[in-house]
Amino acid sequence: MDAYTIGVLTNIGLFSFVALSAYLLLVAGELSFGQQAFFGVGAYAGGIFTAMYGWPLPLAALAAMTLGALAQFLVGLPTLRLRGLYFAMSTLAAAEMARILFELLHFQREVKGELTGPDGTQGFRGIRWIFEHGIEPIDYLGMVVGLLAVVLAGFFLVERSRLGATLRGVGQDPELAASLGIDIQRVKLGVAAAAGALAALGGVLYAHHNTYIEPRNFDIMLGVHSLAYALIGGLGTAFGPLLGVVLDIGALEGSRVFHDYRMIVFGGLVALLLVFRPRGLLDERMVRWLRARLP
Amino acid sequence: MLADLIQNTLDGLSIGAAYALLALGFTLIFGVLRRANLSYGAAIMFGCYCATWTHLNFGAGLLLLAAITVAGTVLAGAYVERLCFAPHRGGSMIAAMVASFALWMQFEELVTLVMPTHLYAFPALYEGAPLAFGPYTLRVDALVMFGAAIAACALLWGTLYRTRFGLAVRAVTEQPAAASLAGINLPWVYVRVFALASAIGGVAGYLVVASHGQITPMLGMWSTLKGLLAMMLGGLGSLPGAVVGGLALGLLEAHSQWFLGPQLRDLIAYLLLFVLLAARVPWMHTRSAS
Numbered sequence: 001m002d003a004y005t006i007g008v009l010t011n012i013g014l015f016s017f018v019a020l021s022a023y024l025l026l027v028a029g030e031l032s033f034g035q036q037a038f039f040g041v042g043a044y045a046g047g048i049f050t051a052m053y054g055w056p057l058p059l060a061a062l063a064a065m066t067l068g069a070l071a072q073f074l075v076g077l078p079t080l081r082l083r084g085l086y087f088a089m090s091t092l093a094a095a096e097m098a099r100i101l102f103e104l105l106h107f108q109r110e111v112k113g114e115l116t117g118p119d120g121t122q123g124f125r126g127i128r129w130i131f132e133h134g135i136e137p138i139d140y141l142g143m144v145v146g147l148l149a150v151v152l153a154g155f156f157l158v159e160r161s162r163l164g165a166t167l168r169g170v171g172q173d174p175e176l177a178a179s180l181g182i183d184i185q186r187v188k189l190g191v192a193a194a195a196g197a198l199a200a201l202g203g204v205l206y207a208h209h210n211t212y213i214e215p216r217n218f219d220i221m222l223g224v225h226s227l228a229y230a231l232i233g234g235l236g237t238a239f240g241p242l243l244g245v246v247l248d249i250g251a252l253e254g255s256r257v258f259h260d261y262r263m264i265v266f267g268g269l270v271a272l273l274l275v276f277r278p279r280g281l282l283d284e285r286m287v288r289w290l291r292a293r294l295p
Numbered sequence: 296m297l298a299d300l301i302q303n304t305l306d307g308l309s310i311g312a313a314y315a316l317l318a319l320g321f322t323l324i325f326g327v328l329r330r331a332n333l334s335y336g337a338a339i340m341f342g343c344y345c346a347t348w349t350h351l352n353f354g355a356g357l358l359l360l361a362a363i364t365v366a367g368t369v370l371a372g373a374y375v376e377r378l379c380f381a382p383h384r385g386g387s388m389i390a391a392m393v394a395s396f397a398l399w400m401q402f403e404e405l406v407t408l409v410m411p412t413h414l415y416a417f418p419a420l421y422e423g424a425p426l427a428f429g430p431y432t433l434r435v436d437a438l439v440m441f442g443a444a445i446a447a448c449a450l451l452w453g454t455l456y457r458t459r460f461g462l463a464v465r466a467v468t469e470q471p472a473a474a475s476l477a478g479i480n481l482p483w484v485y486v487r488v489f490a491l492a493s494a495i496g497g498v499a500g501y502l503v504v505a506s507h508g509q510i511t512p513m514l515g516m517w518s519t520l521k522g523l524l525a526m527m528l529g530g531l532g533s534l535p536g537a538v539v540g541g542l543a544l545g546l547l548e549a550h551s552q553w554f555l556g557p558q559l560r561d562l563i564a565y566l567l568l569f570v571l572l573a574a575r576v577p578w579m580h581t582r583s584a585s
Binding site for chain 2 (some may be wrong): 084092094221228260262263267
């Protein structure tokens with residue numbers, strides 16, 4: 001594979017995590033405009049742990065995921081009782097606050113004679129763990145794909161379990177779910193923490209792939225893109241968000257024909273697609289249909 | 296100190312007037328459709344770029360440019376309504392919102408393809424020195440903005456409370472099912488409200504761009520975010536709330552910018568929205584929104 005293809009595939013993998021976090025919330029009936037904030041928390045935290053304190057990447061990723069989960073749990077605590085657009089706006093407000101806090105964050109220390117760390121709007125340079133440890137781009141792609149496979153396996157296990165049915169129940173008919181004795185607030189807080197951890201994992205991988213991050217990487221555009229990925233791919237299966245990311249980054253950015261008109265083509269396709277399939281390509285009905293026919 | 300406070304209040308009210316117009320457009324659409332139109336700001340940006348393009352190629356007077364801005368915004372709004380809202384009536388709110396976001400990306404790429412420079416000059420409303428009242432100054436364009444916002448509100452009020460169309464809009468906002476049973480043609484109301492809201496957005500966009508004397512593609516995101524913020528602060532779907540929310544946001548921004556700087560200004564506006572949402576203050580949870 002040439003470097004360009006590896007780069008595109010790695011990006012598909014990275015953004016799949018944040019798309020999956022938006023998907024998880026959508027399945028539980030919540031619309032978030034703010035998953036970019038937890039992606040950003042993961043990116044900054046992961047970068048700080050490896051580049052400034054010399055932690056190994058796996059440990060830094062675990063710590064960053066914990067922080068992402070904690071952050072979304074804390075944001076969800078006062079807001080998950082809100083409905084629809086109210087919740088969506090509270091996530092947007094939280095995410096814009098996070099972006100501004102990243103702009104205000106000046107926290108640098110000297111590492112091997114070089115000043116490293118977040119420098120406000122100037123961004124955070126030199127997150128070089130994978131280069132310092134001689135990891136080739138193809139191996140990094142392997143790591144990203146491996147982690148994605150683990151996450152997807154987790155999704156499929158949950159979907160087949162009682163918990164999966166509970167999640168869809170809470171998402172589609174919260175009153176009925178509550179009448180069956182399900183503690184909706186608790187389920188949603190758990191979903192929020194898991195979504196925060198997922199987005200943060202994507203962020204850590206993104207920061208180490210790019211070696212440089214800046215606050216505007218984590219603006220509302222990323223958040224709404226992840227939502228769009230989850231929705232066009234389909235809300236019936238965890239493959240849906242992946243399909244959404246592949247459609248956008250893979251088919252359009254990868255094919256150089258559309259490159260200049262990428263947003264015009266993609267935007268029109270999304271709007272048209274949603275007219276015919278408002279819950280995405282792989283929606284619940286399509287997934288049932290496929291399941292009945294596949295071995 | 297007191298002089299600064301008064302000066303900031305004046306500045307805040309004039310930008311707040313533009314926010315109020317943006318929020319009015321948002322809230323009109325939300326009131327009847329129960330959906331947020333994320334490409335509202337992008338449609339406004341498209342209208343403003345139509346006017347900029349006309350100005351660069353043919354040169355045109357202020358009034359003509361204003362008319363082109365409004366016409367361009369309404370045209371863009373019609374496209375959004377057909378593709379994102381008409382197919383999802385009574386259907387998925389999320390699909391309509393994500394579709395409207397997709398069109399936002401289209402508008403943004405379209406204007407940057409046709410007009411690739413990041414920043415274009417736009418004919419200013421007024422070139423002269425600001426008016427001075429003792430220690431205070433008042434920019435003439437700010438005064439025009441405020442006046443135009445009041446005129447637009449008055450016109451809107453007349454339309455909503457003194458015409459049959461307005462009665463239909465209010466009926467649909469309050470009770471869509473009952474309005475339909477009473478013989479109101481719902482799609483007819485939806486389309487017209489969309490056009491009306493787009494026209495208001497076009498006026499707001501023109502005033503903002505003409506008073507800044509320049510335009511960038513950031514206008515789309517800026518209008519959407521400020522309009523959403525002002526609408527949420529005043530209460531979803533409430534018209535007086537939109538005006539109050541817009542003015543309050545303008546005042547809050549002017550004062551916090553003076554005391555704390557531009558970054559903290561935005562932080563405080565979002566923090567206030569977050570806290571008010573979390574506290575579930577009663578005026579924000581209007582009946583039409585829940």
